[in-house]
Amino acid sequence: MIDRIDIKLLDLLQRHGPRPAAELGEKVGLSASACHRRIRALEAGGIIAGYTARLVPERIGLGLDVFVDISLTSQSEEALTAFESAVKSYDEILECQLLSGASDYRLRVAARNVADFDRLHRHCLSRLPGVAAMHSAFTLRTIKAFEGYPVSGIDERR
Amino acid sequence: MIDRIDIKLLDLLQRHGPRPAAELGEKVGLSASACHRRIRALEAGGIIAGYTARLVPERIGLGLDVFVDISLTSQSEEALTAFESAVKSYDEILECQLLSGASDYRLRVAARNVADFDRLHRHCLSRLPGVAAMHSAFTLRTIKAFEGYPVSGIDERR
DNA sequence: TATTTCAACGCAAAAATTGTGCGCTCTTGT
DNA sequence: ACAAGAGCGCACAATTTTTGCGTTGAAATA
Numbered sequence: 001m002i003d004r005i006d007i008k009l010l011d012l013l014q015r016h017g018p019r020p021a022a023e024l025g026e027k028v029g030l031s032a033s034a035c036h037r038r039i040r041a042l043e044a045g046g047i048i049a050g051y052t053a054r055l056v057p058e059r060i061g062l063g064l065d066v067f068v069d070i071s072l073t074s075q076s077e078e079a080l081t082a083f084e085s086a087v088k089s090y091d092e093i094l095e096c097q098l099l100s101g102a103s104d105y106r107l108r109v110a111a112r113n114v115a116d117f118d119r120l121h122r123h124c125l126s127r128l129p130g131v132a133a134m135h136s137a138f139t140l141r142t143i144k145a146f147e148g149y150p151v152s153g154i155d156e157r158r
Numbered sequence: 159m160i161d162r163i164d165i166k167l168l169d170l171l172q173r174h175g176p177r178p179a180a181e182l183g184e185k186v187g188l189s190a191s192a193c194h195r196r197i198r199a200l201e202a203g204g205i206i207a208g209y210t211a212r213l214v215p216e217r218i219g220l221g222l223d224v225f226v227d228i229s230l231t232s233q234s235e236e237a238l239t240a241f242e243s244a245v246k247s248y249d250e251i252l253e254c255q256l257l258s259g260a261s262d263y264r265l266r267v268a269a270r271n272v273a274d275f276d277r278l279h280r281h282c283l284s285r286l287p288g289v290a291a292m293h294s295a296f297t298l299r300t301i302k303a304f305e306g307y308p309v310s311g312i313d314e315r316r
Numbered sequence: 317t318a319t320t321t322c323a324a325c326g327c328a329a330a331a332a333t334t335g336t337g338c339g340c341t342c343t344t345g346t
Numbered sequence: 347a348c349a350a351g352a353g354c355g356c357a358c359a360a361t362t363t364t365t366g367c368g369t370t371g372a373a374a375t376a
Contacts, residue, residue: 016208052171060168067264094307100296108304142253
């Protein structure tokens with residue numbers, strides 16, 4: 001279903017996005033057309049969800065990266081649903097997951113600066129329904145930013 | 159330096175990656191060539207760092223998403239540097255940041271399953287130098303995955 | 317072991333997209 | 347009012363993507 005060549009392709013595509021099929025083909029030892037068909041198959045098969053431009057947050061004025069851990073007053077189905085749909089409605093909330101452990105939810109938000117985070121805090125965070133406690137942690141420095149999944153260890157079947 | 163049209167372009171490109179300039183141009187009210195030049199300028203200006211294929215972690219066998227908070231035994235320059243370069247050397251560590259607050263570092267790792275996380279734990283996490291304490295939190299459910307920065311509120315200068 | 321089958325490949329041509337030169341227009345500054 | 351410069355659309359050239367088709371090699375079948 002996925003062989004060594006596909007893995008190489010995924011690795012290349014994950015790092016440097018769309019490149020001419022001829023170039024990729026050369027790197028993985030395939031003709032341009034064969035390579036092209038492989039890529040289409042990976043897309044159609046749902047391995048590759050799509051392509052995106054990677055923006056540099058600082059260059060668009062979002063210099064502050066904050067994790068916010070939140071626990072709710074109630075764990076009822078309704079409480080969770082209400083909270084989650086509120087979360088989804090704010091673009092400033094970049095990510096949100098339900099975690100094992102003490103705090104229930106963790107979300108990541110982007111802000112221009114501390115003052116902007118304060119605005120965000122009042123404008124959206126404080127409006128999330130059912131919040132019992134909230135704790136923020138600022139990113140002081142990014143040691144390693146997400147640049148793709150390790151693709152070397154995929155199940156091969158060929 | 160960046161106007162309303164660029165913002166629209168960034169938004170489009172961030173969501174749906176490279177699309178024909180003619181199509182983007184139509185959406186933002188520009189000819190294909192003008193649109194094309196705008197995009198090149200955004201790339202050259204460092205606003206767009208590049209393009210990447212977005213892989214679906216489950217489809218490549220990485221079903222487990224874990225946050226690991228780590229505090230070090232020493233805060234010395236050397237200790238931090240040693241820790242950080244070790245972190246960078248492991249592909250399984252997807253992200254790492256230095257945080258304000260109690261725990262020093264937070265990293266995010268991807269594993270196939272719990273058994274694989276155990277392997278990871280022994281194979282790389284436990285080999286990170288200078289670790290005093292480590293605490294893991296598993297993602298039970300992703301409410302919102304990262305899909306780009308909010309681009310609406312960029313400083314416009316036109 | 318010979319034969320059939322089928323997926324995947326490479327080549328080549330067609331279709332689409334990107335990349336570029338150029339003249340025009342509108343805004344800004346003097 | 348006028349010169350200068352940024353940004354636009356058009357037209358065309360250069361690349362890249364996409365598809366048709368015949369071939370090849372491995373696995374299944376007889």
